[in-house]
Amino acid sequence: xxxxxxxxxxxxxxxxxxxxxxxxxxxxxxxxxxxxxxxxxxxxxxxxxxxxxxxxxxxxxxxxxxxxxxxxxxxxxxxxxxxxxxxxxxxxxxxxxxxxxxxxxxxxxxxxxxxxxxxxxxxxxxxxxxxxxxxxxxx
Amino acid sequence: xxxxxxxxxxxxxxxxxxxxxxxxxxxxxxxxxxxxxxxxxxxxxxxxxxxxxxxxxxxxxxxxxxxxxxxxxxxxxxxxxxxxxxxxxxxxxxxxxxxxxxxxxxxxxxxxxxxxxxxxxxxxxxxxxxxxxxx
Numbered sequence: 001x002x003x004x005x006x007x008x009x010x011x012x013x014x015x016x017x018x019x020x021x022x023x024x025x026x027x028x029x030x031x032x033x034x035x036x037x038x039x040x041x042x043x044x045x046x047x048x049x050x051x052x053x054x055x056x057x058x059x060x061x062x063x064x065x066x067x068x069x070x071x072x073x074x075x076x077x078x079x080x081x082x083x084x085x086x087x088x089x090x091x092x093x094x095x096x097x098x099x100x101x102x103x104x105x106x107x108x109x110x111x112x113x114x115x116x117x118x119x120x121x122x123x124x125x126x127x128x129x130x131x132x133x134x135x136x137x138x139x
Numbered sequence: 140x141x142x143x144x145x146x147x148x149x150x151x152x153x154x155x156x157x158x159x160x161x162x163x164x165x166x167x168x169x170x171x172x173x174x175x176x177x178x179x180x181x182x183x184x185x186x187x188x189x190x191x192x193x194x195x196x197x198x199x200x201x202x203x204x205x206x207x208x209x210x211x212x213x214x215x216x217x218x219x220x221x222x223x224x225x226x227x228x229x230x231x232x233x234x235x236x237x238x239x240x241x242x243x244x245x246x247x248x249x250x251x252x253x254x255x256x257x258x259x260x261x262x263x264x265x266x267x268x269x270x271x272x273x274x
């Protein structure tokens with residue numbers, strides 16, 4: 001089995017806020033990320049699929065297909081957007097790096113499964129080069 | 140849902156690879172330039188991965204500020220700008236990056252504010268890195 005990873009970048013703004021909490025508690029838990037005017041990052045999305053190389057093409061997956069899928073399903077929704085205000089899944093869920101990784105997985109997984117070839121094995125989101133989160137489809 | 144949160148930290152330290160169990164010639168053969176008696180240093184990158192359920196209230200596996208505090212206290216304050224050979228952890232073992240990686244894992248295991256320690260990766264230079272998962 002081979003694991004293949006494709007990277008893409010997007011830039012977006014967000015803030016962290018739990019409506020069930022007081023302003024004081026939000027600021028205590030989330031610190032500067034609780035500023036309601038938002039702030040932004042250059043995110044890196046890493047998508048890893050795994051499978052056996054096709055005996056004819058030698059590909060686990062057509063990289064162009066994967067690149068286009070990432071652009072259509074994730075970047076088109078997130079790039080140059082305010083995640084809290086413009087992306088439906090973050091109307092309720094806080095757009096933490098963990099939740100962005102899970103949400104990106106949910107956007108990609110059905111399309112990759114429908115192709116019937118390689119398996120989506122990991123989605124990793126870098127918020128900065130020093131901060132990242134990943135989701136492997138676990139319950 | 141189980142997810143993973145990763146964080147990278149930098150620390151600078153010196154070390155000398157040398158063991159009294161080998162002769163001077165054997166040390167030189169095994170460690171080469173790293174056996175220089177005066178030591179040398181690296182800018183180490185320490186990558187920590189925590190795994191666990193995403194807290195529904197915060198959307199986080201672990202609060203980054205709380206994780207930073209633990210790593211700062213347990214690891215960076217201990218090793219940054221020090222000579223690793225003089226640390227008690229390296230009295231009886233050579234401060235190779237393999238051993239440093241295991242030492243950092245040992246210092247952080249069971250001390251994370253939330254989640255489980257999945258691995259510690261230590262990058263010694265841009266071209267070599269080491270990873271320990273507690274196995």
